[in-house]
Amino acid sequence: MAFPIMQGMNPAQQISAERDMKVSMNLPISVFALLVALKAGAVLPAHAQHTHHEPARDTRGSSAPTQRFATDAPLREGMVRIHTALDTLRHYEMGHMPQPLAIEQVADIQSAIDTLFATCKLEADADAALHGLLVPLIAAVQAFKQNPADIGTIAAMRQAVADYPRLFDDSPSRYAAGTDSDPSH
Incomplete structure (x- = not known):
């Protein structure tokens, strides 16, 4: 089903958006509103001190930056x-x-996300790239909270942050391929 908001999206983006919307339908209204606001590029109130120069954008479909973000x-x-x-x-x-x-582990992930929104200070492009990782991570965390027996939500969390070492210059050896954090592992 195509929604008016999906006009101008390629078929892969439409499928991804529809999947995100279907997952979101199971989330509490406040969480759904949060995800919609993030997708639209709005600033979160808890994230108000975070400087934004341009709206958040989805980085999953984009090519790797020529230089990773600081x-x-x-x-x-x-x-x-x-x-x-x-x-x-x-x-x-x-x-x-x-x-x-x-x-408890998923609560730790949620706590880390909350702390990132409260304390992380990045340049506009890096901030947008980070939002592209955190939006699907938040959705997967909420899905796990609704159904902790669904271990597929953990794989979704792992996939959400899989591009972090490709996008950000953060001690590459820590998240190198073949380590426990490698989503293909």
Whole structure:
């Protein structure tokens, strides 16, 4: 089904947008409104001190930047927290972790996202690229909260941040291919 907002999108973007909307329908209204605002490039109130020079855009379909974006300490620390939790959640995916512990790990991911919005200070292009990663991560976190038994939501979280080392100059060895944080692993 094509929505008027999807006019001008290529077929792959329309499919992605429709999938995002279908996932969003299961989310609480406030979270859905957050995702719509992020997709439209609006500034979040909790994120108001974050300087924006241009609206957020989806970076998943774009080519790699010629030079990766610089990071700040809050971004590096937040991504370490997110990747550490995702690595730990592999035990849940394999059935070796009880659900309450998995829920705690996902809460840690949500906390890291909240901290990123509150403290991360990036240039406009880097900020837009980061939003392109965080929007699908937030959707996957919310989907997990609604159905913690669906381990596919963890794979979606991992996929959401898969482009981070390609987009950001943040100690490449930390997220190198073949490590626990590598989504293809």
